[in-house]
Amino acid sequence: MSDQEQSAEQKREARFGRAVTWSVLAVMAVVAVGQLELWPLTAFRLFSETRTADQTRLELVAEHRDGTDQPLLVSETNPVVVTTDRQFRDLPGESEEVQREMVLAWLSVSGVDPATVASVRLDRIAREYDEDTRTWADVDRTTIVSVDP
């Protein structure tokens, strides 16, 4: 291969490398600026929101026909299933049919027989931190939505 041919090939390789590198970086930048989440393309929002003492959490509770309450997903150890609790917040905005499907799915992974359940409610719970005991305590509970399975 002559020097000229070699130089032309190196230039071709540089053009290709430049195209790949800048395209990948440009896509990452667009996703970050647009706050998009199209995994594995992500906006990299890792702990980006400031945490404060004012904390609330959502809890899904099965109301059994015998009058007892049972929080769902609590003893679930499958890491794939546990993180579905992030969808609790989507529940109020879904159609009744989708709400029912989701609630039946959560009852199923929590090992609860739907036949024993009168309804499933989603509670928003305000929490307070106790510096002495180093634990969080529930201080207020509001029901956001109730679904009949």
Added chain:
Amino acid sequence: MRRLWSRIDERLVAPGPGFRVAEIQILLAAVIALRLATRDWSLIAERPAALRDGLTVMSWYTGTPTPAALVAVQVVGLACALLVFARVRPHLAFIGLWIAFTSLTALWGSSGKVMHNDVLTVLAASVFLFASTPHASGWRDVRVRYGWPPRAALAVLAMAYFVSGAQKLVHSGPGWVFSDNMTWVLRLGLSAHLSGGARPVAEDLAHAVAQYGWVSASLAGGALLLELTAPLWLAVRRTRLLFVVSVTLMHGSIWLFIGLDYWAWPLTVAAVAVPMSLAPDRALWRRAEVVSAAGAPRR
């Protein structure tokens, strides 16, 4: 400004030795193989279809895979990793490994929460899908085609860390460091195991750090500074090793204090930045050989 861009561009596509591409490809394959081998991917099958959520590269597939299918993908991925290590059709094998890992992690993370644990590995490795892999005879060749992939991977790492830091400033401002934010991050993280998270190893130390505001603010400041300056650390050959150590400390402390498994991040950074911290004529694990490094930048 134009000159700066031109210099950056010149550096990104400067020639490099063939063995460096192979080294980084093998190390990234090792990180991916480790992640593939140490997780029970069949757990994905236990998630009901109604609870699948989030946009990923696997969103086109709406079914629930069987445990056998998930294990089969895992085995194919691991077999591809062995081929990469053995240098048998390494480029094709690396593509197979990347597809297997990306598919499984995308399915794993389709539960409503954006999972970042493996995203850096997937993105840094994606550059090598387009990279030429040298034959044994071309191991010591210095060419542009072997120079740009490792630098592109470094650029991806730099971008990921910088964006992580920038998002903190965009969404929280200086208060991310100077408020009691980190105190509450720690206190919330310490209770995460009660709702399915991992129990932190250094609970007492984390409680102590949370108790002293200046200590937790210092931690937050150090982490943010490290993320925002990542492009500078990674641009200079001599500081790349220091960056590997720094991010290992950062992710290690997160794991110790709140139990979050982000080990794939420092491993990925090490896989790319450690070989790239060596002089261009020095291979990582082959005995010192004389390499014609003409044209390869020393920095």
